[in-house]
Amino acid sequence: MSTVPDVRLNMPARAEGVAVVRQALAGMADALDFDAAVLADMKMAVSEACTNVVVHAYDDGDGMLEVDMIADDVGLTIRVRDFGSGIHPQVHRAREVPALGLGLPLIAALSDSFELHGSAGRGTEVRMTFEYLRESDPAAANPVTGTVGDDGRWDSDATRGTPAG
């Protein structure tokens, strides 16, 4: 299964690059014969990880996004990395609309395993693995909880039910 070479993408961390990462990922998943449902999860999780880099990693807006795709006997591991100032999700640039805050819960729900590494001044790395043969739906083990709050951000502790309004 792992006759596909490892792939590294390096690009400026800009919004227009996220679709390019998805396209490369689709090609990789096709070569590895992934199920369409797993590919859909992969594209979503990787998009969310790249979006986090574009929105949060660089205070001045300039910096690189690095994506590694590494196939082994179990599945495909994708590392999404930035070289910014570390994890600080509250920072957003003035002209931006604040993010919904669903990125990491989605990544956890859609990947078969997931790790987040980061420290101040050394950037952040999200590492996700997607298995060729899933025994269960990862969203069952790590469901996205909560719903959107009155402030427009995701509230993981909120109870789902009849929406307000």
Added chain:
Amino acid sequence: MDANPIVLDDGPGDVVVVVVEGEHDIYTAPTLRERLDEAIGRGGGIVVDLTGATFVDSSVLGALLDARRRALEADQGFVVCVGDSVEPGVQRILDITGLVPVLPVVSGRDAAIDAARATPNGAGG
């Protein structure tokens, strides 16, 4: 030329349909927000038709939820619709976020237009 168009269809008269096709993420979300602003500005109900959408991420959900909130504040109906078969890149995020009853999401544009016209929140109450 645009493989991922977002266009307004005001054919139904008192309801504006925002037709979203292709893949949408953080890059196209600002355009979606503009179109939604324009639709809300018309003053009637708003339907967002995702039938032709193949991928939407949380940036898109954020734009839809913001528009929904503003529409309801202005007493305008807001309903999202999908087609008979929904792409995994759209269905999955709606399912696991539990947003189908919140937005709300209904099947078929005609049903969505009726719902957006009938009640401010389109969900029947």
